[in-house]
Amino acid sequence: MSRRRPPRPTDLVSELPAISYVWETPNRRPRRAEWDIPDPVAPGRLTAAMRAKLERIVRRAPEVMVKITGRTKGVAHLKSHLAYITRNGELDAETEQGATLAGRAGLKDLQQRWEDDAGLDDKRRRNGSLSINIILSMPAGTDAVAVKDSARAFAIETFGYNRDYVFVQHLDDKHPHVHLTVRSLGHDGKRLNPRKADLQAWRERFAGELRLRGVAAEATPRRTRGRVRKADRGEVVALRKRKITPDVDRLARKEMLSEVRSGRAAKHPWDEQIKARQDAIRQLYLDYAAELQRSGKPADHELAREVRQFVKDMPAAETRRRALKNELSELANSRRRGAEQGVETDRRGATRGDERAR
Numbered sequence: 109m110s111r112r113r114p115p116r117p118t119d120l121v122s123e124l125p126a127i128s129y130v131w132e133t134p135n136r137r138p139r140r141a142e143w144d145i146p147d148p149v150a151p152g153r154l155t156a157a158m159r160a161k162l163e164r165i166v167r168r169a170p171e172v173m174v175k176i177t178g179r180t181k182g183v184a185h186l187k188s189h190l191a192y193i194t195r196n197g198e199l200d201a202e203t204e205q206g207a208t209l210a211g212r213a214g215l216k217d218l219q220q221r222w223e224d225d226a227g228l229d230d231k232r233r234r235n236g237s238l239s240i241n242i243i244l245s246m247p248a249g250t251d252a253v254a255v256k257d258s259a260r261a262f263a264i265e266t267f268g269y270n271r272d273y274v275f276v277q278h279l280d281d282k283h284p285h286v287h288l289t290v291r292s293l294g295h296d297g298k299r300l301n302p303r304k305a306d307l308q309a310w311r312e313r314f315a316g317e318l319r320l321r322g323v324a325a326e327a328t329p330r331r332t333r334g335r336v337r338k339a340d341r342g343e344v345v346a347l348r349k350r351k352i353t354p355d356v357d358r359l360a361r362k363e364m365l366s367e368v369r370s371g372r373a374a375k376h377p378w379d380e381q382i383k384a385r386q387d388a389i390r391q392l393y394l395d396y397a398a399e400l401q402r403s404g405k406p407a408d409h410e411l412a413r414e415v416r417q418f419v420k421d422m423p424a425a426e427t428r429r430r431a432l433k434n435e436l437s438e439l440a441n442s443r444r445r446g447a448e449q450g451v452e453t454d455r456r457g458a459t460r461g462d463e464r465a466r
Contacts, residue, residue, distance in 0.1 A: 334422030
């Protein structure tokens with residue numbers, strides 16, 4: 109007789125304390141951070157860590173970016189990428205051992221070592237990756253030295269001595285950023301295969317390293333800030349810049365035009381789910397504000413006011429599909445108004461002409 113499994117939680121609220129529902133990225137194995145741990149005496153009370161994070165969010169601390177930009181699949185691809193991030197040896201690179209690689213000679217030594225190691229990896233598939241390429245970035249104006257030091261600490265903490273890596277800082281862009289290339293195969297024989305939860309953990313770790321160096325930084329998911337729309341993919345943005353309509357835009361407009369013309373909107377359950385989730389997040393923020401208001405401390409009262417203003421300033425929970433529909437509806441209404449005004453002008457002109465003729 110098989111044992112019955114306990115029912116799985118139906119939503120994130122049943123897996124994490126309420127405070128985390130606002131700023132944690134949903135995943136199957138949520139990781140408990142310092143702001144997830146409730147006060148053992150009063151579980152409903154905001155702890156110091158929770159309050160600090162709430163402050164950073166409502167005061168809009170700059171958000172870090174940790175992004176996987178690609179994977180190198182072969183030795184030639186690896187060499188090309190390393191040449192790119194070092195500007196063909198013009199920029200110094202740093203390895204996991206703290207060694208500085210200067211010039212083309214240092215770059216060539218690294219390429220040769222990784223190439224030799226790749227040749228010994230008999231378990232790698234033909235199209236398997238040799239390395240994973242990551243960017244760690246901060247908004248313009250951030251102290252570049254702090255960004256580089258934080259990236260170094262992040263790499264040590266995340267990959268330690270189990271994986272070879274190399275990183276280079278670029279300062280030729282308004283956003284100070286670091287290119288980090290990590291070998292896929294670790295010394296323990298396991299391959300690096302980061303998931304969504306790993307990326308969020310990486311963002312939080314990088315933000316934490318920046319804060320240790322006096323830089324205000326946060327790593328919250330979009331929904332924390334009331335945003336539900338994902339950023340467009342790079343290739344889609346590039347096509348738009350070239351005045352080329354991407355297929356995803358063309359198909360979406362075609363579907364929306366059909367709905368607008370027919371007057372029958374297709375039902376998408378996830379739209380209601382998104383709205384319900386955003387309503388719950390906003391209510392939880394207001395609950396935090398109420399908790400702070402009850403403390404009797406002026407600083408808590410000020411933070412409560414900021415939280416309520418933050419909720420008030422949150423954008424509407426609008427999906428890309430809904431935004432497109434509103435855009436097309438407004439365009440159709442504008443054209444209809446223009447056509448009606450044109451008809452009215454023609455009629456007046458014809459009347460005046462008739463009167464002059466008489």
